[in-house]
Amino acid sequence: MKKVVLIVLLAHFCLIFSLKAQSPFTAPDSLLVIQEGIASYYGTRFHNRRTANGEIYDMWQFTAAHKHLPFGTLLKVTNKKNGSQAVVRINDRLPKSSKRIIDLSKGVAEHLDMVNDGIVPVTLELLSHHAIDWVKQQYQLVPSDIRLRSYFHDIAYTKDEEIIKSTLKESLQKK
Secondary structure, eight states, X not given: OHHHXXXXXXXXXXXXXXXXXXXXXXXXXXXXXXXXXXXXXXXXXXXXXBOTTSSBOOTTSSEEEESSSOTTOEEEEEETTTOOEEEEEEEEEOOTTOSSSEEEEHHHHHHTTOTTTSOEEEEEEESXXXXXXXXXXXXXXXXXXXXXXXXXXXXXXXXXXXXHHHHHHHHHHHO
């Protein structure tokens, strides 16, 4: 009987700890967060119309409109009210005067459980540090309302380059 209770307790604790474990693929990385604000959604009124990038809008696809992110950019959108997340592709434009940061398709809105609310606070994240570098390259001047931060590769590279140069100089002087 003691063995059965011990096995049940052990299984229970393993289950609890496995549920609390964070996958390295979904772990939050504050450097990937580029914007926070209010999201809305659009649906039937624009269904089957052309988007700003020329494709036909399908309200069930996981797409979105943003003021200035490059078309094709993939973003992870997190509903801050309930923690639901979705990955969307930018294929349309918001008006420059819009107070919202993103307009989501109805399919995304249903996935994020925001249809009844209409608007919700969200966080926008790029999917990788390479994506940050790619988006930076698309701009001559990065808009002030988004944060594109990446690791300081240049500093690490410069330091390594200086070490290599000094080591090379020392080895040449010894000859």
